[in-house]
Amino acid sequence: MKRIALISFHTCPLSAEEGKETGGMNIYVLETAKNLSKMGYMVDVFTRDQDETRDRIVVVNSNFRVIHLDAGPKTNIPKKELISYTDEFVESFKQFVKKENTTYELLDCHYFLSGIIGIEIQKLYKKQIPLIMTFHTLALMKNLVARTPEEQESVDRITIEKELVKKASAVISPSETDKKYLQYLYGCKEEKISVICPGVDISLFKPMEKEFAKQKIRADLKTKIILFVGRIEPLKGIDTLMYALKILLEKEKYGNLMLWVVGGDISQRKELWSEELKKLESLKKLLDIGCSVKFVGRKLPEELPFYYNSAEVAVVASQYESFGMTALEAMACNTPVITTDVTGVSNILDEKHEPLIASAGNPLYLASQIEYLLENKKESTVLSEDLYKKVQDLNWPNVVERIITVYKKFI
Numbered sequence: 001m002k003r004i005a006l007i008s009f010h011t012c013p014l015s016a017e018e019g020k021e022t023g024g025m026n027i028y029v030l031e032t033a034k035n036l037s038k039m040g041y042m043v044d045v046f047t048r049d050q051d052e053t054r055d056r057i058v059v060v061n062s063n064f065r066v067i068h069l070d071a072g073p074k075t076n077i078p079k080k081e082l083i084s085y086t087d088e089f090v091e092s093f094k095q096f097v098k099k100e101n102t103t104y105e106l107l108d109c110h111y112f113l114s115g116i117i118g119i120e121i122q123k124l125y126k127k128q129i130p131l132i133m134t135f136h137t138l139a140l141m142k143n144l145v146a147r148t149p150e151e152q153e154s155v156d157r158i159t160i161e162k163e164l165v166k167k168a169s170a171v172i173s174p175s176e177t178d179k180k181y182l183q184y185l186y187g188c189k190e191e192k193i194s195v196i197c198p199g200v201d202i203s204l205f206k207p208m209e210k211e212f213a214k215q216k217i218r219a220d221l222k223t224k225i226i227l228f229v230g231r232i233e234p235l236k237g238i239d240t241l242m243y244a245l246k247i248l249l250e251k252e253k254y255g256n257l258m259l260w261v262v263g264g265d266i267s268q269r270k271e272l273w274s275e276e277l278k279k280l281e282s283l284k285k286l287l288d289i290g291c292s293v294k295f296v297g298r299k300l301p302e303e304l305p306f307y308y309n310s311a312e313v314a315v316v317a318s319q320y321e322s323f324g325m326t327a328l329e330a331m332a333c334n335t336p337v338i339t340t341d342v343t344g345v346s347n348i349l350d351e352k353h354e355p356l357i358a359s360a361g362n363p364l365y366l367a368s369q370i371e372y373l374l375e376n377k378k379e380s381t382v383l384s385e386d387l388y389k390k391v392q393d394l395n396w397p398n399v400v401e402r403i404i405t406v407y408k409k410f411i
Helices: 013-017 024-038 079-100 112-122 139-145 155-167 176-184 210-216 238-250 275-286 301-310 325-332 344-348 351-356 363-375 377-394 396-407
Strands: 003-007 042-048 057-061 064-069 106-110 131-134 170-173 193-195 224-229 257-262 293-297 311-316 337-340
Touching (some): 013 024, 024 064, 024 106, 024 325, 024 396, 079 112, 112 131, 112 155, 170 176, 176 193, 176 344, 210 301, 224 325, 238 257, 238 275, 238 363, 257 301, 275 293, 301 325, 311 325, 337 344, 337 351, 344 377, 363 377
Parallel strands (some): 003 042, 106 131, 224 257, 224 311, 311 337
């Protein structure tokens, strides 16, 4: 039985099941590992230990473990500071495999920090084991749309990413768009890149009656919900979405229209909210749309289908998004989705889906696209049903089969 080491240094995939603030990478790593284990691979996911109360080794099933290694304080450390603890992580990995007398036939690294670790782990083996790299986000693209120095990624990260595309045995890209960035901006050889879209759990994300879904989330049955789901950060374009909402409300055609924002920690007093949440709260007041915007906070994965099915439209307004897995989740619920043209998920749309694509940072165009779907329910239904059928092929078992085809080139 082949033994695979998945490196997810900065974030634990189990967090996706616990309602903690997570992104698509957590779900990606968790679902990849789960499905690899079902397909006969032995999988160990290595992640940084951030919780004193959690078991160091969590056995998910007989073929799949999550192993928490020492690397810095067991607290939530800002991502940009984590690079200081990669050497400690490698040393912890070394001690673990020595104690268990374990070897791996392939390293699958997620995010550039895990790539750094993967390169160092390779040095522990006399015969170099293959390293598969999935970046999830690219620093050059993040810097292209960053608005403040705090949002900028370092030159060091960009240099490391360029080095990783050279040293990796293969690179998995979530979209044709990111493939081109890797090829032309990072100098990655085209033959190294495999484009594999992320998946969606179609057993969880599926259509249901809108009235039932609204009752589950305690939404007024008359309210028309525009939905955002994701991390609360500037890159996500939530401010653009709020501008678009203001434009729609000013037309006085949709008095019962609301934006529901799912994500972020709102359990504390507002003065303790994240900086981005506080900015959005201020913008809500500045635009005088306070009664039409609801910050919902974090939700467990099993709660999200009720929100998607309650919405008239889900919106991915990102300035840059390597893919956009929340769009897939909405599509699997047969909910209309508008995404900006800079997201990887827009690659699965074609000319007939033009009403579902907006420009990043353009609230007027976004508002017009939302309005079009609200006014043309029949076409909206046809478009969403077409995408619902398309994403059935992107169930996780199918996606992981495609990942295995990459593995099989090396093991």
